[in-house]
Amino acid sequence: MYCSNCGKELNDNAVICPGCGVPTGKNGIPAQEKMNVLAIVGFVLAFFIPVAGLICSIIGKNKADEYGGNGKSLATAGIAISIAEIVIIVLSVILIIALAFTGVLAGLSMWA
Ligand SMILES: [Zn+2]
Incomplete structure (x- = not known):
């Protein structure tokens, strides 16, 4: 998958983008709600x-x-x-x- 913010290619299990730090919303739970x-x-x-x-x-x-x-x-x-x-x-x-x-x-x- 790709980061929705900066477009960097991400590990499918990534919770946040290592490039820009934006949450990926993985696991169905937006990182902001954790x-x-x-x-x-x-x-x-x-x-x-x-x-x-x-x-x-x-x-x-x-x-x-x-x-x-x-x-x-x-x-x-x-x-x-x-x-x-x-x-x-x-x-x-x-x-x-x-x-x-x-x-x-x-x-x-x-x-x-
Ligand atoms: Zn990013």
Whole structure:
């Protein structure tokens, strides 16, 4: 078959044209209608496993162009939420360490 956009000869199984990136509409599903699963998974994971959510969201955002832009805003939201979660976790750990350290100092001062 040939690309409907640029006329390049394509592999019959090609989902997008390697020449111009336009979806071929293969498998009866137009590429624009395909769900960007990684973006959705990344968004959900962002709330529970922020590091995994961040990775999935970044890949999902990179792949969004293959899906005709589907999931790009969702992936961007997933990245933002993941980073926010990671920052909160890091700050919490620092706070806990600081409190524990203060507690140790207080404990030591009792013995002094
Ligand atoms: Zn093309």
